[in-house]
Amino acid sequence: MSEYLEIASALKNHFDSIQELKRLNIATNKKDFTSQIGEWLIAEIYGGTRAKSSIQKDWDIEHNGNYIQVKTHSKSEDNKNRWTAIKSAEGANITTLITIIFTHNYKLREIYSVPWTEALLLIKQHKGRNIIYWDHQKKYQLKIDELPNQELISIFL
Secondary structure, three states, rough: OHHHHHHHHHOOOHHHHHHHHOOOOOOOOOOOOHHHHHHHHHHHHOOEOOOOOOOOOOOOOOOOEEEEEEEEEEEOOOOOOOEEOOOOOOOOOOOOOEEEEEEEEOOOEEEEEEEEHHHHHEEEEOOEEEEEEHHHHHHOOHHHOOOOOOOHHHOOO
């Protein structure tokens, strides 16, 4: 029975956290926390504006007339997949693709910022879908300690 009390307490803390993240405009709903935290992080780092809808076509962040598509992952150490599924529409209203890779407990591990025209060249077919390998983006990898807003970045170190 005491195990259920611990579970109830943990669930309450989780639900309260979701409400608080909504209040702080970090999370917009209860779905796909990883994507939302990535979009929020990029908007905060660069001073951009998030799309009004979570189903916005093409882009997630607008910054100075540039449209950024953000892809975010939280990977366990034993997960060897190093790619992102992506739609490869050439006419997409996207300027930059940013890929964020967190550890399983949301420590910032890698971040890539690729011009969309270059990203299109890196997209490959894999098991019936379009993907972009992280290792193919290496020349676009950002140095975490050189990102703007290091006070914010420190939350994820």
